[in-house]
Every structure is written in structure tokens, then in C-alpha cells.
Amino acid sequence: xxxxPISFLCVKKMELKGRHLLSLKDFTREEIQLILDTSSDLKRxxxxxxxxxxxxxxxxxxxxxxxxxxxxxxxxxxxxxxxGDSLFLSSQELQLSRGxxxxxxxxxxxxxxxxxxxRATSHENVVELAAHxxxxxxxxxxxxxxxxxxxxxxxxxxxxxxxxxxLKLAYVGDGNNVCxxxxxxxxxxxxxxxxATPPGFEPKPxxxxxxxxxxxxxxxxxxxTNDPKAAVEDAxxxxxxxxxxMGQDAERKKRLAAFLPDFQVNEALVELAAPxxxxxxxxxxxxxxxxxxxxxxxxxxxxxxxxxxxxxxEKAVLALFL
Numbered sequence: 001x002x003x004x005p006i007s008f009l010c011v012k013k014m015e016l017k018g019r020h021l022l023s024l025k026d027f028t029r030e031e032i033q034l035i036l037d038t039s040s041d042l043k044r045x046x047x048x049x050x051x052x053x054x055x056x057x058x059x060x061x062x063x064x065x066x067x068x069x070x071x072x073x074x075x076x077x078x079x080x081x082x083x084g085d086s087l088f089l090s091s092q093e094l095q096l097s098r099g100x101x102x103x104x105x106x107x108x109x110x111x112x113x114x115x116x117x118x119r120a121t122s123h124e125n126v127v128e129l130a131a132h133x134x135x136x137x138x139x140x141x142x143x144x145x146x147x148x149x150x151x152x153x154x155x156x157x158x159x160x161x162x163x164x165x166x167l168k169l170a171y172v173g174d175g176n177n178v179c180x181x182x183x184x185x186x187x188x189x190x191x192x193x194x195x196a197t198p199p200g201f202e203p204k205p206x207x208x209x210x211x212x213x214x215x216x217x218x219x220x221x222x223x224x225t226n227d228p229k230a231a232v233e234d235a236x237x238x239x240x241x242x243x244x245x246m247g248q249d250a251e252r253k254k255r256l257a258a259f260l261p262d263f264q265v266n267e268a269l270v271e272l273a274a275p276x277x278x279x280x281x282x283x284x285x286x287x288x289x290x291x292x293x294x295x296x297x298x299x300x301x302x303x304x305x306x307x308x309x310x311x312x313x314e315k316a317v318l319a320l321f322l
Contacts, residue, residue, distance in 0.1 A: 023139070138317060170228075
């Protein structure tokens with residue numbers, strides 16, 4: 001059977017090659033849609049040998065300052081399936097751990113490899129790395145943004161509900177990096193995004209400002225509330241994440257007291273959403289904290305498809321950007 005041409009082969013229509021992926025705020029609606037369409041194509045035709053040579057002869061460095069399951073495995077598999085070579089670079093194995101300037105590391109790595117995937121403890125350091133790199137830098141998570149997760153989330157919503165524009169997405173929980181990427185991506189793609197957090201745990205004001213500006217451009221909406229029930233009412237998508245992220249263990253008791261029980265995504269909260277609603281979680285999940293076992297294992301949950309889609313959106317980013 002003849003293989004249909006896929007979108008990344010027509011990348012000259014919308015030049016993404018050589019770009020950095022630091023945040024979804026840097027991309028237009030058309031560019032994000034191109035990434036999603038390419039992801040769908042690569043997922044549908046995953047095992048076609050004709051599509052597996054996008055990174056042939058290229059090496060991608062993976063710099064990880066934080067532990068990971070989904071990000072590391074999905075990126076390594078993505079690179080391998082595109083015929084590239086991946087190099088896992090623990091921060092403790094690089095001279096960065098001994099005080100080498102980020103700019104120097106960026107310049108040297110740019111001479112050796114073709115792209116950098118980085119999961120970092122500082123967003124500012126990733127921005128500096130990109131500023132001095134002559135190769136694409138892909139943000140695989142910082143405390144500020146998680147754009148790769150945001151792309152996988154948009155692809156999952158598009159698959160399950162067959163559209164993006166006009167859908168109502170309720171994010172219930174901490175206004176963290178995942179929340180920031182959902183706000184930016186959702187606003188760009190025309191969703192109505194409502195973020196429900198306890199007082200003091202709202203998204204960063206600068207992200208809210210940019211997201212609302214992007215929403216205005218795309219006839220979308222971004223709202224903040226402290227009422228999870230109001231946010232979830234008639235929602236098409238319910239999304240939550242952990243209440244205590246990596247590096248926040250000292251705040252655990254205080255955070256759980258602020259979030260529980262009102263901000264837990266449980267069966268009663270899901271009942272307030274639209275009957276066709278889907279429930280999402282970026283994982284890992286702390287069951288019976290931010291989400292009940294019954295909900296994550298229930299009929300509305302799409303978290304496993306969501307996790308799989310990390311692989312396909314990352315393959316699209318690598319194919320388009322490198």
C-alpha cells in the first residue's frame with residue numbers, strides 16, 4: 001500500500017527547522033497545529049520503515065537534572081525510532097557540575113551533536129543554554145514550563161473529542177509548569193481554560209497575562225478561580241497534577257492542607273462535568289491525593305493514551321525541529 005505523504009515532509013511551508021522549543025508561547029496556532037498533525041501522522045504510521053529516517057546520522061544529547069520515567073523513555077525511543085543516536089548526559093557527569101559556564105557548555109555541545117533535550121531545575125538556565133547554542137534546544141521540563149507535555153495533552157484532547165476550538169478545559173490543582181503550558185497551548189488553540197487553585201497557588205501572573213493576550217487573539221478564554229466546582233461545571237476536559245512537585249517536599253504538609261479535600265478530582269467532582277468529559281493527569285499520580293483511584297481507573301480517564309502521546313509529539317518535534 002502506498003504511504004501517504006506526511007506533514008513533516010512539507011516543513012518548508014512553515015519553517016520550524018532549527019528553532020528552539022522552550023515554551024508554547026513562542027509558537028503560533030498554525031505552528032502548533034502542524035506539530036499536532038505531524039504527531040498524528042507519525043502515530044498512525046509508526047512502524048512504516050519509510051518514515052523512520054528523519055534523524056539518520058544525527059545525535060541528540062539528553063541533559064537531565066531531575067529523575068524521569070516518561071520523559072526519558074519517550075525521548076530515547078523517539079530518537080531511536082527516527083534512526084538517530086541518543087546520548088544520556090546526567091548533569092553530574094558534565095562539567096556544569098564543576099562550575100563550567102552554561103554558555104561554554106552550549107558552544108561545545110553545538111560542535112558535537114545536532115540537538116539538546118534538557119530537563120532542568122532552572123528555566124533561566126535553559127534560556128541561557130538556548131541563547132548560546134547553534135542547535136535546537138528542547139525543554140523537556142523546567143519549573144516554569146513543560147511544553148512537551150502540553151503538546152501531548154492537546155493531541156490527546158483532539159483525538160478524544162475530535163476538535164480543540166471552543167472546548168472547555170478545567171484545570172484543578174497547583175498553578176505549576178504543566179498548568180502554564182496548558183494555559184498557553186489552550187489559549188492559542190481556541191479552548192476556554194479555567195484554572196481552579198487555592199488562594200496563593202495561582203499560576204504566575206506573567207503567564208496569565210500572556211495567556212489572556214493569546215486567548216484574545218484566538219477567540220478563546222483564560223479564567224482563574226478558587227472554586228473547583230464552578231470550574232468543572234459542564235467542562236469537556238478535567239485536568240489535574242500533583243499537589244507536591246519535586247523539590248517541594250518540605251512544603252508537603254502545608255500544601256496538602258490547602259488542597260484537600262476541595263481540590264481533589266473525585267467521582268463527585270467529575271459528575272459536575274459534561275457527560276462526555278475526559279479526565280487527564282500528566283503522571284506520576286499520587287492516588288487519593290489529587291485524584292482518586294476510582295477516577296484515574298474509571299471510564300472518563302484517558303491518562304494512558306495521554307502518556308503514550310508523549311512519544312508521538314516528541315517524535316514530531318524532533319523531526320520538524322532537527
